[in-house]
């Protein structure tokens with residue numbers, strides 16, 4: 001049974017890696033599992049057929065036989081549990097890698113999403129000028145803490161894991177702001193992850209869907 005995921009028919013960023021199907025594509029590429037993509041329009045996302053898969057009317061979703069999942073954290077965790085390559089075998093190292101997945105989604109991503117909201121959804125509000133510096137300060141607090149912990153290591157805890165995949169996916173959303181570049185070890189961490197062949201293949205496939213040009217990756 002082929003794994004099928006959903007993705008934006010037309011991604012707001014033109015398919016440059018920011019839509020969250022990227023995390024799932026990347027995970028599947030890391031573990032060497034083929035997959036198909038079903039593009040969905042913004043309208044179709046809110047219709048009953050898609051809502052049956054995703055109660056919040058979003059992408060991505062994941063289907064494998066009679067299993068249907070939503071939420072990238074759950075999907076990437078499922079992939080990492082099911083196929084080798086994204087979680088260490090040692091139980092304690094595995095638990096720590098899973099901890100980093102949660103840290104990415106629960107502790108780092110919310111601050112970054114605040115910035116996206118402040119800039120894109122509330123860009124015309126009167127409070128924007130006062131709010132933005134506060135939001136950026138909260139992001140810098142988290143990035144400094146993450147930078148201190150990463151130090152000079154390549155990855156957050158030993159070998160590359162689903163924890164790194166999720167953390168880098170979250171940090172990439174900050175790319176347009178340039179804030180990650182203020183922390184050279186984090187910028188190098190993100191670049192190291194982006195250089196992984198699995199990331200490159202996932203990125204090329206997402207871009208190809210949006211540009212209509214076949215992926216060469």
Ligand SMILES: N[C@@H](CCC(=O)N[C@@H](CS)C(=O)NCC(=O)O)C(=O)O
Pocket residue numbers: 018019020021045057058059060070071072073
């Ligand atoms: N927490 C969810 C967030 C999913 C999400 O926000 N998806 C975005 C695309 S990256 C979406 O579908 N946005 C359209 C909408 O919410 O209407 C996850 O990690 O899967």
